[in-house]
Amino acid sequence: QSTPATIDLFGRFDRFNFFFEAVVNTTTVAPGTVEPTAEGRQSSGFPFVAPGFPQPSFVIDDVHFHSCPTTPACPDSKTKFYQPDGTCNNLVNFLSGSANTPLTRLLPPEYADKKGSPRISSGGGALPSARVISTTMQDDVIQRSGKFTQEVPFWGQFIVHDMVSTPSSSRPSGVNCRCGSTDPACFNIPIGFSDFQFIQERKTCLPVVRSQPIQDLHCSSAVRQQLNEITSFIDGSTLYGSDKSRLDELKDSESNIGSMKIGKLSPHGFVPSHSPILPLGNQVSDALHRSMACPAAVHKPRNAPCFVAGDIRANENQVLSSHHTLFLRLHNNIVQDLSQKNRHWGADKLFETARSIVAALNQVVTYGQFLPVVLGPTYMKRFGLELNKEGYYHGYDASYDATVANSFATAAFRFGHTLVPETLTRYSPHWSPTGPSLKLRDSFFNNEPLLSTQFGGANSVLRGTTQKSSLTFDTTFAADMHNNLFAPPGRIGHDLLAINIQRGRDHGLPGYNHFRVLAGLKKARKFSDFVEIPFSRRNTLQKLYKNRVDDVDLYIGGLSESSVSGGIVGPTMAYIIGHQFRALKRGDRFWFENGDANTVFTPGQLKTLRKMSLSKLICDQMGDTRTMSPNPFLQPTVAGNARKPCTSFSSLDLNQWKDGRANALDKETDTEFTPWFALTTEGGKKIEARELLDFLLLNRPDDVCPRVLGSEKRSVFGKNQIRFKCSPGTIKGSPYPPADVKMGVWTDWEDSSTPTSHNGDDDESRGKSHKCKGPIAIQVQTTKGVPARETGEVFRKHSPFAGFLCRKQDQQDGRCLDYKVRYLCKEIVKGPISDGNPTTAPPKTKPTAPSGFKWSPWVSFSNPAFGDGDREFIYLVYGRTGFCATPTKMEARDVVTKQDSRLTGDTFQIFSPRQGLYCANAAQSNFVCHDYEVRYLCKEDSK
Ligand code: HEM
Ligand SMILES: [Ca+2]
16 A cells, blocks of 8 residues: 655745655645645645746646747847847747757657657666666765866756756646656656665655656647756846846845845844845745745744745745755845946846846856866866956857757766765854854755744855755765655655656656767667776676666766766766757847947956956955855865955956946057958058058958947068957957858868868858858868957958968968858859859759658758757658658758769768758768758558
């Protein structure tokens, strides 16, 4: 006999809201009755759908199915900064990275029925129970890191709550996943009789509600997808939310300087806090309060209202709430300071300016301090994640899609769960423990320690996490994560390791072995091929998964790997994480370092932002903090990381935001220079600066600005060169196509000349006319991949029309680097262009299908110029007329030239009738795939 394990949920917030034995009928609950009852029990679910969220549009498996998002109308004039919901950031694909769109996929899903039922074993049966895997993979002893602090997991949790939030299934009558339930919205984890959970509380299952099923971006519901409710961009949505109505409520409507609401206490007998705390549920609408995940049944000793914030999970643990507090204070301190400096600024301008700074500082800490510790130097470099030391970043590329990937959210970035410690210790300003240590389980949804200044509130919480060691990266979890997650007082709870494995199956994530291949590791045929996994763990996995390498779940396989050098996670997770953070950097038009047309900050502002660190933020915002280690992710005992006075860290110089600053005398930092140009013609004749400028404005408009403020000259080998001074942001100068042009087709990279064979010059101006019709943009890089403009060399030609030419005599060292060139063209044609009549190769005549079979129509969903490759996965056509689920053959050809895929020279990562086609740009010698269309051969009567 089993104890019913019941989940009460409605809406999107149940992930943090499961509890046991409290059967509640959500439909009868009146609004406003969500306050916990005296027994500490939850009296209702959260029957509320936040305003601004699209309502579910239809029902599948009796569960609301989220409709596919409609493309917003983005204003013609370019939006200047992040919209609350993240739309209109990418001007080619308005929805890229926005809230309420599907998670993307790095690999096609693997569902048992190809549509949406959880993955099963390659041998056909069920996969081993996620709970059995979880318990078997635990070591007897929990290990603490000798190097990393608890700030690593907790900053990770805070920043990922800016990137992704995946809701569970819901329906008006609730979803009740008691053990034995046959509700298709449930995917419970079975518990065996020898399990601690059964022995203690006779539990026969751990309830898991499946994620809300949604349509894909093509509005097809043939294959189950999952939703991201928040903006993928690192835009401070933790603080500001992901929709305008939420943001409006979180703003302090009484403030005329653009402040955010702060907590007003204290009817509950808490000592009021002197430093601001997060606003409380009773200060906002019922609807907003109820949107917060804050289950009373878990731990609400004194009936305090929950905090409200931009992200619904802000109450999940006190360290998380402390990070929210830090940035709330930061916002309010910035607007306060700026209102003094710019007395004429209105509340909106103050607010938006502070918001831009908060978003930038989240990026600074994440890329500047956090990711290097997690990924190590190799992966930082491989994915181009390092911040520039100076100057603007010119890597913005509208073809990158910032949207969070399913495997990142559901597996790779959950790596932090294994680092979370068993206890939390608060530290005084003098770095000694203060107040009682809290067991992790007692910190879940317990905001009490932050409500008062006793023991230092959030300040001592963050001093604690930057001092104490995290657990090590492995498959062993703190007991409170592994058995007591969200446990009601006196009870045991859930198992997050088991949930994570189960969630991967729920989402149809392919197994670990497939992701190994994606990450550049060897595809395993037997367990001993998993050489990245230590021997004993590999053995345990082999037994658990009954010798089937393809069955191993991504999460447990990834966690089992040894760390990459200089980092924490193993190579498979490092790949997925690096890939994601690259997309979030290159694919974000408002990335804080962006130059070009998308500049958010002046050079002076950029400079002061770059010098900021998490240490300084904690120093400044966590009131009584006097000293801090320079890198809060490393223990103070690590060489070079001893605590230093807060005054020794650079502070944020808000004078850089003072109006009139750009006209101030400090011109050096507030102007930008064009590249250097030769003041001679190609024939060697001298020309005047004015003449040159006219030439450049016509021929190389991206390299100069329309209004020149001044110039500077120098002499190279006795010949004069000049560069022009422009106001910040007015030199377009991107090696990538501007975001708002209609995308064309890229040519292959060409490297027709090398400096040695041409006497030290590099001339890439020939040849291109044979292919590119209607050139839009040129991209030039050294053969090692450095953008031409970042080399400091001087070019004679650099335009989509004239091509590219580097002359050795213009260079200070007398020689050119070796460059490669490609063009973005309206059309690519074969052979020389003859009077506007492209001689496109005629499409090959179709081979007819063998009798009893038929070919599907040709389809192309993805364009390799838009993303990191061409993805023509079969699941995209499931359910469409003319296609079938199990084709016997697949063909692919270039969309434009109709050239057969076998003749293009591309290599394919996936090419099979069962999965479709995947061509990774990075795997091609010229770093870009052809754009393919595919078709499938189906049995005549098949579907
Ligand atoms: C006390 C600490 C934490 C607790 C109690 C916690 C709990 C949870 C829970 C209950 C879920 C939902 C699981 C599901 O139903 O699928 C979740 C999701 C997740 N967690 Fe944690 N977590 C903690 C810390 C962290 C850390 C340190 C990281 C990373 C560094 C992290 C990353 C994630 C990610 C990426 C997700 C998926 C988010 C989504 O797609 O909605 N968490 N966590
Ligand atoms: Ca965000």
